[in-house]
Amino acid sequence: MPATPDGPVLAFDVGTRRIGVAIGHPLGAGARALRTLASDDWSGLDALISDWQPQQFVVGLPLTLDGGEQPMSRRAREFARALEKRYARNVHLADERGSSQEAARRFARERASGAARRKDAAELDAVAAAVILDQWFASAQ
Numbered sequence: 236m237p238a239t240p241d242g243p244v245l246a247f248d249v250g251t252r253r254i255g256v257a258i259g260h261p262l263g264a265g266a267r268a269l270r271t272l273a274s275d276d277w278s279g280l281d282a283l284i285s286d287w288q289p290q291q292f293v294v295g296l297p298l299t300l301d302g303g304e305q306p307m308s309r310r311a312r313e314f315a316r317a318l319e320k321r322y323a324r325n326v327h328l329a330d331e332r333g334s335s336q337e338a339a340r341r342f343a344r345e346r347a348s349g350a351a352r353r354k355d356a357a358e359l360d361a362v363a364a365a366v367i368l369d370q371w372f373a374s375a376q
Contacts, residue, residue, distance in 0.1 A: 247294045270358075270361055292315070293327045293368055294311055294318065
C-alpha cells in the first residue's frame with residue numbers, strides 16, 4: 236500500500252452509466268460524497284479536479300466475492316488508466332466489495348436521523364465512492 240497522501244484525494248465508484256465521486260483528506264474526518272457524473276462527463280470531471288485539486292485518485296475495483304475479476308473490473312481499470320493519463324496523478328485501485336451495501340446502510344442511518352433527504356440511486360453512487368475512499372484510507376495506515 237502506498238504512503239498516505241498529504242492532501243485531498245478523489246475517489247470514484249465506476250458504473251456503466253454513472254460515476255460516483257467523493258472527496259477526502261487523510262487528516263480529515265472521513266470521505267464525503269460529492270456528486271454523481273455521467274460516465275462520459277469529462278468536462279464535469281475537469282471542473283471537479285480544478286475545484287478540489289486532488290493529489291491522487293482512488294478507483295473502486297469491482298471483484299467477485301472470491302476476489303476474481305468480473306466484466307466491470309475491466310471498465311474500472313480503463314477508467315483508472317484514463318484518469319492517470321489525463322490528469323498526470325497517481326491512481327490507486329481499491330477493492331470495492333461491500334461498498335454498495337455499506338453506502339446503503341450509511342444513507343439509511345442519515346435518513347433515519349433526519350440528516351439526509353431522500354436520495355436517488357445516482358446519488359447513492361457518490362456515497363459508495365465515499366465508502367471506497369474511507370476503506371482505502373483505513374488500509375493505508
